[in-house]
Amino acid sequence: MTEQDLLDNLREVEERIERACIRSGRKREDVTLIAVSKTKPLAMLQTVYQAGIREFGENKVQELCEKAENLNSDIHWHMIGHLQRIKVRQVIQKACLIHSVDSLRLAEQIELEASKCDRIVPILIEVNVAGEETKYGVSVLEAPELIQKISDFAHIRVKGLMTSAPYVSNSEENREYFKNLYQLCIDIQKKNIDNVDMEILSMGMTNDYEVAIEEGATHIRVGTGVFGERFYQVKKEDEANV
Numbered sequence: 001m002t003e004q005d006l007l008d009n010l011r012e013v014e015e016r017i018e019r020a021c022i023r024s025g026r027k028r029e030d031v032t033l034i035a036v037s038k039t040k041p042l043a044m045l046q047t048v049y050q051a052g053i054r055e056f057g058e059n060k061v062q063e064l065c066e067k068a069e070n071l072n073s074d075i076h077w078h079m080i081g082h083l084q085r086i087k088v089r090q091v092i093q094k095a096c097l098i099h100s101v102d103s104l105r106l107a108e109q110i111e112l113e114a115s116k117c118d119r120i121v122p123i124l125i126e127v128n129v130a131g132e133e134t135k136y137g138v139s140v141l142e143a144p145e146l147i148q149k150i151s152d153f154a155h156i157r158v159k160g161l162m163t164s165a166p167y168v169s170n171s172e173e174n175r176e177y178f179k180n181l182y183q184l185c186i187d188i189q190k191k192n193i194d195n196v197d198m199e200i201l202s203m204g205m206t207n208d209y210e211v212a213i214e215e216g217a218t219h220i221r222v223g224t225g226v227f228g229e230r231f232y233q234v235k236k237e238d239e240a241n242v
C-alpha cells in the first residue's frame with residue numbers, strides 16, 4: 001500500500017463519517033475516529049499522523065508501548081484488546097483509555113497499580129452485546145452491577161461502554177445491538193453513580209461504523225478501512241492450534 005492509498009482511505013473514511021453524522025443529525029466533532037494500527041508498521045502510522053490523526057488503537061500492550069515510545073508524544077493511545085492483569089502496570093503508563101475492562105479482578109488490578117503511581121485511570125466497560133461465545137465482555141445484564149462495584153475504586157473513572165458487534169455482511173444486522181448499548185449507557189447514566197460518567201460509547205469498526213454513528217457512537221475504531229487488510233504471521237508452534 002502506498003502513502004497515497006493510505007491518504008485516500010483516510011479521506012473516504014472521513015467522508016463516510018461526515019455523511020453518517022449528517023444523516024443522524026449529529027455534529028462531526030462529537031465522533032472520534034480511532035485509527036486501529038495493530039500489526040501495522042510505524043511508517044504507516046506516521047503517514048496517518050501527518051494527515052492529522054492523533055487517536056490510535058492497539059490490542060496488545062507490548063506493541064502499544066513500543067509504538068508509543070517511537071512516535072510523537074501528542075498521540076493518544078487507546079488499549080482496545082483483551083488485557084491481562086500482569087500487563088496493567090505497563091499499559092496505564094501509556095494508554096489514554098482502556099476500552100476493554102470486563103471483570104472485577106481486572107479492575108482491582110488497575111486500581112492497585114494506579115494507586116501505586118497516584119494516577120486516575122479512565123476505562124470503558126466491554127460489553128458482549130450479542131452474547132457471542134468467542135468474545136470477551138460482560139453481558140448487558142451484568143454490566144450495571146460491575147460498574148456499581150468499580151465505582152468504589154478511587155483511582156478509576158468509568159467513562160462509558162465499548163463493544164465489538166458480530167462480523168456480519170450487512171451492517172444493518174448490528175443496528176439493534178448498537179441501539180441496545182446506547183440505551184444501556186443512558187440507563188446507567190441515570191443512576192448518577194459517583195466516579196461514573198457515561199460520556200463515551202466506543203462502537204463501530206470498518207464494517208459497521210456508519211450504523212454505529214447513526215446509533216450514537218462517540219468513538220469508532222477503524223483498522224482495515226484506514227490501513228488495509230492485516231496479515232498475521234502464523235508462528236510454527238501456533239499452527240497446530242489454528
Ligand SMILES: *Cc1c(COP(=O)(O)O)cnc(C)c1O
Binds near residue numbers: 036059081205206222
Ligand atoms: C482490530 C480491532 C478493530 C478494528 O477492526 P477493523 O475491522 O479492521 O476495522 C476494532 N476494535 C477492536 C477491539 C479490534 O481488535
